[in-house]
Amino acid sequence: MAHKRGGKKPVFDILYKIPGKLAMKELGKYFKYEDGDIWFVETDRNNMKLEYRAKELISSVKSPFQQIDIVDLYDFGKCLVLDGAIQSTVLDGHIYNEMISHIPIVTHDNPQDVLIIGGGDCGVANEVLKYEEVKKVDFVEIDELVVKECVEHIPEIAGTTSQDNRVNFIFTDGVKFVEDKKNLYDVILVDSSDPVGPAVQLFSREFYQNAKNCLKEDGIMVCQSQSPLFNKDILRNTHKILNELYPIVRTYYAIVPSYPGGIWSFTLASLKNDPLEVDVMKLKTNTKYINEGVFQSCFKLPNMFKYVLE
Amino acid sequence: MAHKRGGKKPVFDILYKIPGKLAMKELGKYFKYEDGDIWFVETDRNNMKLEYRAKELISSVKSPFQQIDIVDLYDFGKCLVLDGAIQSTVLDGHIYNEMISHIPIVTHDNPQDVLIIGGGDCGVANEVLKYEEVKKVDFVEIDELVVKECVEHIPEIAGTTSQDNRVNFIFTDGVKFVEDKKNLYDVILVDSSDPVGPAVQLFSREFYQNAKNCLKEDGIMVCQSQSPLFNKDILRNTHKILNELYPIVRTYYAIVPSYPGGIWSFTLASLKNDPLEVDVMKLKTNTKYINEGVFQSCFKLPNMFKYVLE
Numbered sequence: 196m197a198h199k200r201g202g203k204k205p206v207f208d209i210l211y212k213i214p215g216k217l218a219m220k221e222l223g224k225y226f227k228y229e230d231g232d233i234w235f236v237e238t239d240r241n242n243m244k245l246e247y248r249a250k251e252l253i254s255s256v257k258s259p260f261q262q263i264d265i266v267d268l269y270d271f272g273k274c275l276v277l278d279g280a281i282q283s284t285v286l287d288g289h290i291y292n293e294m295i296s297h298i299p300i301v302t303h304d305n306p307q308d309v310l311i312i313g314g315g316d317c318g319v320a321n322e323v324l325k326y327e328e329v330k331k332v333d334f335v336e337i338d339e340l341v342v343k344e345c346v347e348h349i350p351e352i353a354g355t356t357s358q359d360n361r362v363n364f365i366f367t368d369g370v371k372f373v374e375d376k377k378n379l380y381d382v383i384l385v386d387s388s389d390p391v392g393p394a395v396q397l398f399s400r401e402f403y404q405n406a407k408n409c410l411k412e413d414g415i416m417v418c419q420s421q422s423p424l425f426n427k428d429i430l431r432n433t434h435k436i437l438n439e440l441y442p443i444v445r446t447y448y449a450i451v452p453s454y455p456g457g458i459w460s461f462t463l464a465s466l467k468n469d470p471l472e473v474d475v476m477k478l479k480t481n482t483k484y485i486n487e488g489v490f491q492s493c494f495k496l497p498n499m500f501k502y503v504l505e
Numbered sequence: 506m507a508h509k510r511g512g513k514k515p516v517f518d519i520l521y522k523i524p525g526k527l528a529m530k531e532l533g534k535y536f537k538y539e540d541g542d543i544w545f546v547e548t549d550r551n552n553m554k555l556e557y558r559a560k561e562l563i564s565s566v567k568s569p570f571q572q573i574d575i576v577d578l579y580d581f582g583k584c585l586v587l588d589g590a591i592q593s594t595v596l597d598g599h600i601y602n603e604m605i606s607h608i609p610i611v612t613h614d615n616p617q618d619v620l621i622i623g624g625g626d627c628g629v630a631n632e633v634l635k636y637e638e639v640k641k642v643d644f645v646e647i648d649e650l651v652v653k654e655c656v657e658h659i660p661e662i663a664g665t666t667s668q669d670n671r672v673n674f675i676f677t678d679g680v681k682f683v684e685d686k687k688n689l690y691d692v693i694l695v696d697s698s699d700p701v702g703p704a705v706q707l708f709s710r711e712f713y714q715n716a717k718n719c720l721k722e723d724g725i726m727v728c729q730s731q732s733p734l735f736n737k738d739i740l741r742n743t744h745k746i747l748n749e750l751y752p753i754v755r756t757y758y759a760i761v762p763s764y765p766g767g768i769w770s771f772t773l774a775s776l777k778n779d780p781l782e783v784d785v786m787k788l789k790t791n792t793k794y795i796n797e798g799v800f801q802s803c804f805k806l807p808n809m810f811k812y813v814l815e
């Protein structure tokens with residue numbers, strides 16, 4: 196499904212000439228041709244319009260769940276775009292992926308069995324697999340095509356996940372997957388997309404309760420809890436639900452330049468160990484963002500984000 | 506110069522009907538009317554186009570130096586826009602202002618005499634004035650009209666700076682101001698705009714040398730050193746020059762959602778005290794972003810930013 200853009204010709208003209216490839220109708224919604232370039236147009240925000248100049252629209256496919264585009268942007272490099280929203284980029288995808296995975300893995304005494312829900316770009320799995328203690332990763336993603344596209348087109352993010360025999364791919368709905376399981380996992384990572392459409396359930400009390408049941412007695416769960424600037428209610432609500440379910444709940448943050456507002460929150464819920472008290476020397480050093488200093492400082496929330504949780 | 510937008514009428518029509526107020530020609534460059542609203546259009550990036558839905562274009566004036574617009578955006582609140590680039594917003598202006606000011610003031614043993622270069626929105630001065638030890642602030646800004654506009658229209662950022670008798674406003678070129686002064690200041694804060702046009706000199710070795718001469722023997726200077734993602738050369742070069750001039754140089758970072766990439770760097774250069782070793786209990790608590798945890802953790806750079814400095 197790859198489409199290489201050449202020279203300065205209008206992309207619509209080119210596309211029309213490639214039977215079976217991208218049609219103008221498909222391209223029309225999130226991409227346009229302007230100033231001699233392809234532009235990716237974000238359409239999901241109310242009060243901002245963002246357009247990114249693209250080097251190339253690498254792939255564009257439709258799964259039963261969503262529109263999946265892989266585009267190479269000048270400022271952010273190759274990106275996974277789902278239904279018109281940027282999910283991960285080569286420039287900064289590793290920040291999100293490192294922050295959601297290394298912190299719970301290092302916090303757990305012996306993280307052998309890991310469950311990842313979502314995260315079809317394979318970036319989170321790729322970080323988890325850096326730890327030899329991890330014996331098995333159940334990787335539950337609803338959309339198999341997202342995984343295929345990312346493995347093929349964005350190896351910078353997907354890494355070697357698809358070749359690692361510790362990974363057990365399960366293409367199903369994560370919400371259903373956790374409904375009937377008990378006492379199976381040391382660490383659960385919920386790498387959900389935004390709480391719209393099918394992902395809404397991944398932010399519900401019922402899901403969090405079921406996920407807790409899947410954990411062993413010293414288990415740890417981490418979820419992305421949205422922007423502390425623009426989604427305060429979701430962060431507050433996630434924190435509140437987890438506080439009712441777990442003895443230890445810690446919200447931390449990272450910079451994710453390609454996300455709205457540039458700051459993102461994660462909330463860790465733990466049945467035994469506190470990330471503020473662990474030995475950060477266990478942290479892997481083959482990372483691009485996280486290090487011991489970042490691990491310790493990401494829990495030190497600025498006042499404006501503390502207020503959201505109060 | 507205020508212009509209130511009413512109802513759903515095209516703003517251009519309204520503007521034409523207000524003699525002496527904004528003319529379409531002035532509005533044309535950075536603002537447009539679309540979807541029944543005013544939109545602010547950023548035009549200074551090569552690979553991104555950003556448009557922000559505005560509640561109101563509050564003021565629009567031209568000084569001898571630049572176009573000055575005050576606009577109220579839905580996502581960021583009231584903003585100062587110079588020549589089409591957002592300088593500070595009510596949503597996040599305090600982050601930048603607190604981070605560039607509290608850290609050097611707290612690091613210095615007795616910060617009585619402070620020089621601020623740039624920072625016409627008065628936000629940095631407003632933070633500095635929170636410290637009673639500060640006896641005098643020489644506030645050197647090239648464009649008097651920026652100060653007037655911000656004091657009048659954005660008191661949320663400007664605060665009470667203009668009424669504080671410790672402040673000595675000097676409307677002149679900061680580069681020239683530091684050329685012939687010696688041994689005057691405890692702390693110098695360089696709140697420059699981006700290194701294009703007149704602000705280029707504020708990033709030069711000659712300017713940094715002259716600024717150092719203005720410091721007393723235990724003085725501290727801080728400058729904004731641009732985005733560690735998109736302006737790596739400037740950050741690296743600033744750090745290099747300051748390392749040649751000062752025994753202690755520390756780069757730190759903060760999240761500034763309205764700036765490109767959402768992350769911003771500052772570089773502190775000190776002749777005596779090290780911010781990593783000071784008593785952060787001196788930090789004022791009437792802040793929205795900085796606190797003791799943020800003070801200590803902002804120096805713990807993520808790997809990708811450390812690499813920029815190596």
